[in-house]
Amino acid sequence: MTTTHTNLEQKDGVTTTAALHKSNRSKGLLIRQLQLVAHGEPSDVIELKTVPEPALGQEDVFISMEAAPINPSDFLFVRGMYGVQPTFPSSVGAEGVGRVAKIGSKVDVALQGKRVLIIPTYEQGTWADHVVAPVRNIVPMSDQADPLQLSMIGINPVTAYLLLKRYVSLMPGDWIGQTAANAAIGQYIIALAKLAGVKTLNVVRREEAAEQVRQWGGDRVVLQGDNLDKDIEEALDGKKLSLVLDIVGGTSVGELAKSLKTGGSIVSYAMQGGQFPAISPKDLIYRDLSLHGFWLINWIRNAPRTEIQEIYQKLDDLVADGSLSAAVEHVYPLDQFKEAFEQSLKSNRSGKILFKFSG
Numbered sequence: 001m002t003t004t005h006t007n008l009e010q011k012d013g014v015t016t017t018a019a020l021h022k023s024n025r026s027k028g029l030l031i032r033q034l035q036l037v038a039h040g041e042p043s044d045v046i047e048l049k050t051v052p053e054p055a056l057g058q059e060d061v062f063i064s065m066e067a068a069p070i071n072p073s074d075f076l077f078v079r080g081m082y083g084v085q086p087t088f089p090s091s092v093g094a095e096g097v098g099r100v101a102k103i104g105s106k107v108d109v110a111l112q113g114k115r116v117l118i119i120p121t122y123e124q125g126t127w128a129d130h131v132v133a134p135v136r137n138i139v140p141m142s143d144q145a146d147p148l149q150l151s152m153i154g155i156n157p158v159t160a161y162l163l164l165k166r167y168v169s170l171m172p173g174d175w176i177g178q179t180a181a182n183a184a185i186g187q188y189i190i191a192l193a194k195l196a197g198v199k200t201l202n203v204v205r206r207e208e209a210a211e212q213v214r215q216w217g218g219d220r221v222v223l224q225g226d227n228l229d230k231d232i233e234e235a236l237d238g239k240k241l242s243l244v245l246d247i248v249g250g251t252s253v254g255e256l257a258k259s260l261k262t263g264g265s266i267v268s269y270a271m272q273g274g275q276f277p278a279i280s281p282k283d284l285i286y287r288d289l290s291l292h293g294f295w296l297i298n299w300i301r302n303a304p305r306t307e308i309q310e311i312y313q314k315l316d317d318l319v320a321d322g323s324l325s326a327a328v329e330h331v332y333p334l335d336q337f338k339e340a341f342e343q344s345l346k347s348n349r350s351g352k353i354l355f356k357f358s359g
Contacts, residue, residue: 029053032334033128036090039080042341046078046092048334054132058106061135063116065357067151067331068096068126070344072272077122083295084122091125095154097147098131098357100138107135115141117312120154121300129334129357136305139312145320148354152184152326153315159269159296160188161311164196167265167292168243172197175236177256178245180272182209184352187216187326189245195323201235201259203228203252212350228255243267249275254283262287269294327351 031051038045056062074094076082086092096118100111116138118126124133141150164170170193178189181202193200194217202218204210210221220235222228232255240261246253247270257266257279266289268277283289300308318324329351332340337355344353 029130031128031130033125034092034334034337035125036078036086036092037088039078042075042078042345043338046337046341048337049089053130056102056104056132057134058104059135060104060132061100061107061111061116061138062102063098063118063131063133063138064101065096065098065126065129065131065355066115066147067098067354067356068093069152069352069354070340071095071155072270073155075345083297091128091131093125093127093355094120094122095151096126096131096355097141097151101130104135111135111138111140115143115147115150117141117150117154117316119300119308119312120296122297127334127337127355139309139316141313141316142320145316146325148328148331148356149319149325150316151354152352153312153319153324155296156185156326157188157192157315157318157324158311159294160185160192161315162296162299163189163245163267163269163294164192164198164243166294167267167290170196170198170242173199174242175199175201175239176243176245177201177203177232177241177259178247179203179252179256180205180247181213181218181221183247183272184326185247185270186213186218188324190216190218191324195318199239201232201241201256203232203256208348224252228252229258232256232259240264245269246277248272249277251278254278254280257283257289260287260289263289265290265292267292267294329353331356333357 031053033049033051034046035049036046100114100116103112118133119137121137124131176198182204190200199219201220202213203222203224204213205224213221222231222235236259241259242261242264244256244266246268329349330343331354334355340353
């Protein structure tokens with residue numbers, strides 16, 4: 001996700017108008033792009049830069065961005081804690097949606113003008129008003145769906161879909177459990193589970209979060225606390241979980257694991273709490289439970305292109321018909337990125353924070 005700085009004339013650290021016009025004549029469009037210049041806190045190490053339009057390779061597309069969300073994984077990337085490491089300066093932002101404005105000589109002309117999803121490979125940054133991406137990193141999307149909702153399917157919805165499909169053969173009436181269910185991905189897990197007839201047991205930390213999860217359609221919601229084991233048992237009323245999905249680690253996933261069926265699976269797919277899942281060895285050994293790790297990038301790198309496109313377009317259809325969505329709290333223009341970061345880092349948000357572009 002690297003980029004290069006432009007050699008524009010500077011006066012007191014500000015690009016001059018004359019330099020902008022000169023560069024515009026020689027390089028084409030000027031692109032506003034957020035760049036990561038070092039590891040650290042987002043507002044301290046991300047800068048808004050104006051760069052010349054990059055050269056378009058034969059198999060590249062030039063995308064006019066419509067929307068791009070801010071994700072916890074973006075902040076891990078910024079802080080140097082993610083599985084992908086940048087070369088500075090680096091463009092930043094993993095996912096988003098826009099329209100193809102230009103195509104390389106070997107790109108199908110049918111893509112010209114099409115809305116496309118940028119697959120979160122971290123090879124290009126989406127927090128920019130225009131993005132160049134190889135055609136292998138995009139998937140065509142529908143014109144009917146809300147671009148804000150489409151911009152968010154690159155990470156959370158596809159992760160939710162794969163978590164529900166890969167580890168256990170879930171049947172209608174089965175139960176799954178999840179930690180930190182009020183996280184943005186929790187809403188997608190609940191929605192996709194409902195479409196499959198699967199019931200959800202949701203663990204949250206606050207009553208306000210519990211109410212939010214109930215509004216999303218969570219079947220049972222319990223508060224994390226000293227009585228979590230008893231509350232889980234009471235909520236299930238004799239039922240057993242087939243799958244536990246964990247985003248925080250620690251003790252809550254271990255309490256959910258106690259209610260898994262023999263042979264059930266636990267999947268850890270994020271490290272929001274920074275703790276290893278505290279699961280009793282007796283549960284793992286005597287009840288043949290399985291503990292898995294999941295990272296979306298590994299799926300993107302290893303899955304056949306046809307599978308990647310098929311799943312993303314299936315999610316596109318669900319967004320278009322209203323079956324799949326996530327709450328959006330606020331959208332910001334790119335030049336208000338510090339305000340967007342501050343809002344995104346708040347723990348009591350009611351929805352996602354996104355950048356919206358004029359196109």
